[in-house]
Amino acid sequence: xxxxxLFERKKLxxxxxxxxxxxxxxxxxxxxxxxLLYQLPTGGGKTVIFSEITKQYIEHWNKKVLILTxxxxxxxxxxxxxxxxxxxxxxxxxxxxxxxxxxxxxxxIAMVExxxxxxxxxxxxxxxxxLVIVDEAHYNSFRKIFKYYEGANILGVTATPxxxxxxLPLNDHYDKLKVGESIASLIEKGYLANAETYxxxxxxxxxxxxxxxxxxxxxxxxxxxxxxxxxxxxFAYEEVALDTKTLIFNSGxxxxxxxxxxFSKRGYNIRHxxxxxxxTDRKNILKWFKETPNAILTSVGILTTGFDEPTVxxxxxNRATRSLTLYxxxxxxxxxxxPNKDYFRLIDLGNNVRRFGLWxxxxxxxxxxxxxxxxxxxxxxxQEDLMFEAAYVLPKHIQERxxxxxxxxxxxxxxxxxxxEVGEKGKQAVDDSxxxxxxxxxxxxxxxxxxxxxxxxxxxxxxxxxxxYTKCIAKSTNNYFKYLMETYNRQLRQKxxxxxxxx
Numbered sequence: 427x428x429x430x431x432l433f434e435r436k437k438l439x440x441x442x443x444x445x446x447x448x449x450x451x452x453x454x455x456x457x458x459x460x461x462l463l464y465q466l467p468t469g470g471g472k473t474v475i476f477s478e479i480t481k482q483y484i485e486h487w488n489k490k491v492l493i494l495t496x497x498x499x500x501x502x503x504x505x506x507x508x509x510x511x512x513x514x515x516x517x518x519x520x521x522x523x524x525x526x527x528x529x530x531x532x533x534x535i536a537m538v539e540x541x542x543x544x545x546x547x548x549x550x551x552x553x554x555x556x557l558v559i560v561d562e563a564h565y566n567s568f569r570k571i572f573k574y575y576e577g578a579n580i581l582g583v584t585a586t587p588x589x590x591x592x593x594l595p596l597n598d599h600y601d602k603l604k605v606g607e608s609i610a611s612l613i614e615k616g617y618l619a620n621a622e623t624y625x626x627x628x629x630x631x632x633x634x635x636x637x638x639x640x641x642x643x644x645x646x647x648x649x650x651x652x653x654x655x656x657x658x659x660x661f662a663y664e665e666v667a668l669d670t671k672t673l674i675f676n677s678g679x680x681x682x683x684x685x686x687x688x689f690s691k692r693g694y695n696i697r698h699x700x701x702x703x704x705x706t707d708r709k710n711i712l713k714w715f716k717e718t719p720n721a722i723l724t725s726v727g728i729l730t731t732g733f734d735e736p737t738v739x740x741x742x743x744n745r746a747t748r749s750l751t752l753y754x755x756x757x758x759x760x761x762x763x764x765p766n767k768d769y770f771r772l773i774d775l776g777n778n779v780r781r782f783g784l785w786x787x788x789x790x791x792x793x794x795x796x797x798x799x800x801x802x803x804x805x806x807x808x809q810e811d812l813m814f815e816a817a818y819v820l821p822k823h824i825q826e827r828x829x830x831x832x833x834x835x836x837x838x839x840x841x842x843x844x845x846x847e848v849g850e851k852g853k854q855a856v857d858d859s860x861x862x863x864x865x866x867x868x869x870x871x872x873x874x875x876x877x878x879x880x881x882x883x884x885x886x887x888x889x890x891x892x893x894x895y896t897k898c899i900a901k902s903t904n905n906y907f908k909y910l911m912e913t914y915n916r917q918l919r920q921k922x923x924x925x926x927x928x929x
Contacts, residue, residue, distance in 0.1 A: 436507070437744050439471070441617075445466075445606060446475060447474055448604065448612075450482055452883060453581075454486075459576065459579070460601055461599060462580070463583075463587055463602070463603045464476075464561075464582065464583045465585065465587045465605050465606055466607065467758065467761075468585045468754060469612070469617070469755075469763075470606060470617065473500075473504055474507060476583055477504065477513070478511065478597055479581065481513050484513065484533070488914045489555065490531075490552075491532065491555070491558075492555045493536070494541070495538070495561045495562070497537075498519065499733070500562070501517050501535045504561070508535075508893070513532060513533060515534065516528070516533075517536075518534055518535065518536035518541055519537060520537070522540075524657055525816055532583065534555075535662075540775055545574050549574055555578055557578060557579045557580075558578050559581045559583065560582040561583055562583075563583055564584045564587065564588055564590055566589055566594055569594065569797055580599070581818075583850050585754055585755070586751040586754050586755075587794055587795045592798065592802065595798045596795060597795055599622060599798060605793060608788060608789075609761075616763065619760070619763050619769050620768065620770075621741075621760070621770055621772045621786060622770070622771050623785070624662070624666050624772065626658060626662055626772070626773070626774070628775055628777060630926065631774070633746060636819045636821075639749075640749050641748060646746070647681055656685065657688075659775060662742070662773050662907050663722075663773070665835050666740070671720055671721055671722075672721075672742060673741055673742070674722065674728065675726075677741065677745040677746075681726075682698050682724045682725060682726050686698040688726050695721055697711050697714065697721075697724070698724050698727045699726075700725065711723070712733075718842065720815075724744075729759060736763070737767075739767070739773050740771040740773065741773070742772075742773040746776030746777060747776065752855050756771055771787065775838065775923070820833070820887060824883045827883065828870055828880055829870060832862065836859060838859060838891050838894035839898060841859070842894075842895065847877055852895075852899060856910075859891050863918060864918060864922065867884075874922060878922065892911060896910070
C-alpha cells in the first residue's frame, strides 16, 4: 500500500500558476494542431505544472490527455501527482495489452516504446485525445508517436530545448517555444539551491567523439579509469566535499566500479549503481542513499532523469560531455531546495564548466530553439579546443566499408603544424587529408558507385577533419566552411571517378 503522503496535493508556486494560465491561453488562442514547447530548469516543477495543465485542459475542452514519458519512474511520479489533484489516470506499461476500461479515465500516461507498439497494431488504441504532453521532450524517440495525433495539441516540456539528434531539431515539430523562469531567477526567489562550483583541470587527450556527437564510453573509460584520475577524484572529494552526501556521475560502468573500490579502501561509505541492476537492488540502494548521512553514490547514466533526492549536497562530474542537456541534467540533481539547504557543491572533473559556462549562467533558449546548430557550435568552441582534444570514432557500420587503420593514422593538426614548421602552406594538410580519405575508400570500394556511397557515409568524419583545419587557421565562418566542404567533396568524387571508372 502506497504512503498517503505521496498523494498529498502540492500547492503551486506563483510562477507555476502564472505558467499554467499562460499555456492554457496559448492553446485557446491557437486552436487544435498547435504544438508548444515549454522550457523550465530541472527542479522548477515541470510535473506539477503539466499535471495542473492536464486538469484544466480536461475541464475546458472535455477531451482526454495523453502524457508520454521514456522512463517508468517518470510515469509513476506523474500518476501520483495527477491522483493527488483528482485526475483519473492509467499508466500504459508493457502489461497493458488492451484498454477496454478507457472510458473510466480522463488521462493516460504511457511509455513511448510501449505505446508505439500498441499504436502500430491499432492506431485508435487510445481514443478521444485532445492534448499530448511530452515529458523530457528533447528526446527524439517521441516523434514516432506524433503522426497518430496530428489533429491534437502537443505540449513538450524540457529543461533544455535541444533535440537529442541534431539532425532533427525541435523546431521541426513545435511551432513555438515558451521559456520559463531562469536558473538564476529560481535561485534568487528561493526555489532552487545555488551551486558552489569547483573546477579541476584534467587532461582529456585520448577522448574520442562518437557518431552521437558525445565522447565515447570506451575512450572515457581509458581516461577516467586510470590511477591518476582516480586519485584526482579522491583528492577533490576530500578537499571540497568531505562528509557530505555525494552523487558521482561517470561515463562507464568499469570507471564507476573502480571509484567504489578506491573510496572503499579509504574507508568511505560508498555504493555503485548502474542500469544492469534489478529493480529491487536499485530501490534498496536508493533507499540506503536517502537514509544514510554522508553517503556516496557512484553511478552511470541512470540517475540523470526521474531521480529526485533533495538531500544531495555534492555533485561530482567525473566525466566529460559535449551534451549541454546532460550537463544540466546531472547538475540539476543537486539543486533541490530544503529548509536547511541553500546551496550545493559542484565538482567538475571534465572541463565541462569551461565548455558550457556556469550552471547558473543565462542561456538564450530562444536562440537554441530557432538556430540549434549555430547555438551548439558557438558553445562548444568557447575557450577549449575540443576538436584537438578528441578524435572521431567511425560508426561500426562504416568501419566495415573503409580502411579504418589508414583513416586513424591521419591527424589534421599534426599534419598542418608539420607544414607550418618547415615554411610550407598549411593548406597542403587539406590536400593530404583528401588523399587519405581517397585511399581509405578505394581500398574497399567495389566500383565507383560503391565509392560514392562510402563517401556519403563519411560526411560527418570529413566535416570533423575540416573543422580541425579551420581551427588551425582561425578561420571558421559558415560561408568559408561551406565552401571548403563543397570543394573537398567535389574533388574527392572526381578522384574516385578517375580511379574506379578505369578499373
